[in-house]
Amino acid sequence: MFKFLKEVVAGSGSGLKDFPYTIGETYASAWGSWTHHRGTSKDDGSPVSIFSLSGSNPQDRHMVAGRNGVKRLRTVRHPNILSFLHSTEAEVADGPAIKHTIYIVTEPVMPLSEKLKELNLGGTQRDEYFAWGLHQISKAVSFLNNDCKLVHGNVCLASVVVTQTLDWKLHAFDVLSEFDANNEASGSPMLQFEWLVGMQYKPMELSKSDWASIRKSPPWAIDSWGLGCLIYELFSGAKLARTEDLRNTASIPKSLLPDYQRLLNSTPTRRLNPSKLIDNSEFFQNKLVETIQFMEILNLKDTFEKDSFFRKLPNIAEQLPREIVLKKLLPVLASSLEFGSAAAPALTVLLKMGSWLPTDQFSIKVLPTIVKLFASNDRAIRACLLHHIDQFGESMSAQTVDEQVFPHVATGFSDTDGTIRELTLKSMLILAPKLSQRTISGSLLKYLSKLQVDEEPGIRTNTTILLGNIASYMNDGASASVFKVYVSVEDTFFTADLTGTPD
Incomplete structure (x- = not known):
């Protein structure tokens, strides 16, 4: 009977020497006779929790009960029940004695x-x-x-x-x-x-x-x-x-x-x-419960309900505990945007919540979602990204901008909507300094040359001004080409509102 239970607990029967996790510091408390440790995966360093239960006799009644706990946790799955990852049972020398220990590995919790x-x-x-x-x-x-x-x-x-x-x-x-x-x-x-x-x-x-x-x-x-x-x-x-x-x-x-x-x-x-x-x-029935519940079934809500909800969310978020907003609501919001159940108004809220994070955490928790959203076909989301690019553009690496962001942003240069073309043009003040010379010479300058003859007078003028502003980021060959184009442009429309326009 013991052999059967041990196999249920250990799975492959691997010992502690083959344990694919590193056991770290213990928490001050745990249920029953168990000890709760912090831990990490040896494969990728991801955090886990490790629970251990030890006894001098493998048939000790606490150990038998512990094996029941392992078996139950392994087989019972529910979003509100601790997620099981791995388990094993090992014999470890504790001085002259042999200590029998059951280990359960779960998602990281405290x-x-x-x-x-x-x-x-x-x-x-x-x-x-x-x-x-x-x-x-x-x-x-x-x-x-x-x-x-x-x-x-x-x-x-x-x-x-x-x-x-x-x-x-x-x-x-x-x-x-x-x-x-x-x-x-x-x-x-x-x-x-x-x-x-x-x-x-x-x-x-x-x-x-x-x-x-x-x-x-x-x-x-x-x-x-x-x-x-x-x-x-x-x-x-x-x-x-x-x-x-x-x-x-x-x-x-x-x-x-x-x-x-x-x-x-x-x-x-x-x-x-x-x-x-x-x-x-x-x-x-309170703001936090209702907000989380709404967000968890966002894909079932109609457009009017979503828009109304996201208009109110910034004010609601201000009233909720900041840590709960950042650790619970923000991840749900980011996931909803990535999978398409949230629309453009949600992006504004995401950026507001993200502004409450330290720079390093913003890069981990918000920036990956933003980068993915640049591939969206939703024109409203694209416009929102471009409109707020000054809030996150500096946080993106040059490689990310050059390889993942610019190819999608560039589609806006030829968009039928003049507003999208204008926003795309203005975004280059932030993005151009992060582009490779190959992208500037081979792609960006071609798009800008077309915008110099755009039907919108403001876009034509702002294109010329942009070329002057980004010339310092180009190599000599590209700069010479820009200068020839720059001095040859004749346009009677002088008003421009491109950010960073010289006097």
Whole structure:
């Protein structure tokens, strides 16, 4: 039996010497007897989380429960459940003794308790973020209870971790088991590892090991109680010490209190189904939750709804916690633009949010999306990019401009819309200095020569002025050609508004 379980955990059975990840520093807290480490992939250096559980005996009951947790996390997939990447079990020398250790590798996360200290939110901003997190965990618990007929068994603050985009994920599956209601009269344990759950987190029927009553209850009864414990720990700011402390509701928001009390109903059959929690409570109706939900289903919204939303978003973003805007909303917005579910007004918002980032982070989190958008066929997006190019143009490398951006921008020189031609021309003040001599001589000058006879007088004049402004970036041969063209131009239209025009 042990051999079978070990194979389930280890997959290929590889030892720690073949472990494709580097184990780093530990976090101060983790669920149960597990240790939570920072880690990185040896292949590409990408961050991961590594959870380890050790014992002197491979058949130690904590190790057996840990293998159950690995198996469950590997097989249960949901957006609000921690994403499994890899696992193995190894024997490592610990002095004269041999230590048996299970390792689980997941997406990079940190304990919720530590992230909350780091964010240090207060007032409305704290409650809005808690609402979004509880919304996510309630969906995860509902999925387990209602869709999978599984019982987590220990939903609490320690069983929640936070991703790099500040999403909450449920983990700690060591106790997780099928909800077995087929034999209601049975007194045998339904949760094999319920002894791992602290007494303060157990509802009355579980603390009494009343398995017959548990089997007669709905599959969410135990985990609804756990959600109540999580809510208490969140708002009280302290770990639950005694079950009796759950009666202290002074810290629970009034809009959440009725549902909090229903989650902790002493009668299991009357406890609130987690699927109903997020539907019923007005606590979940706030700017942050509504904004994220709208953005996650953006592709289902019509053009009018999107335009209205993005007009309001800059003001809403100003009222939300800055870190949540930058780590959660900005990535969703960037992804929506890349995949075409967001239109030009969203680009303006992306640039505004991006302006709140340090330069190095802007280059990582915003610039790649902008570069991809230059290939868009949406004229409004192209116009918006050109109009705001002064906000990000300097951040693009010369190679990126020359190879990825200019070929798409250049199509604007021959666009049928005069406004696009004008914006394309003006963008060269930013882009031309980053172009190679080959691109300037072989492409840019040809486009500019055509614009010198453009039907729009302003474009003709601005083209001539631009040639003078960028001449210093050309080699001698190109400069001589430009000078011949420059002095031969005769145009009676003198007004020009090209940025950087000399007096």
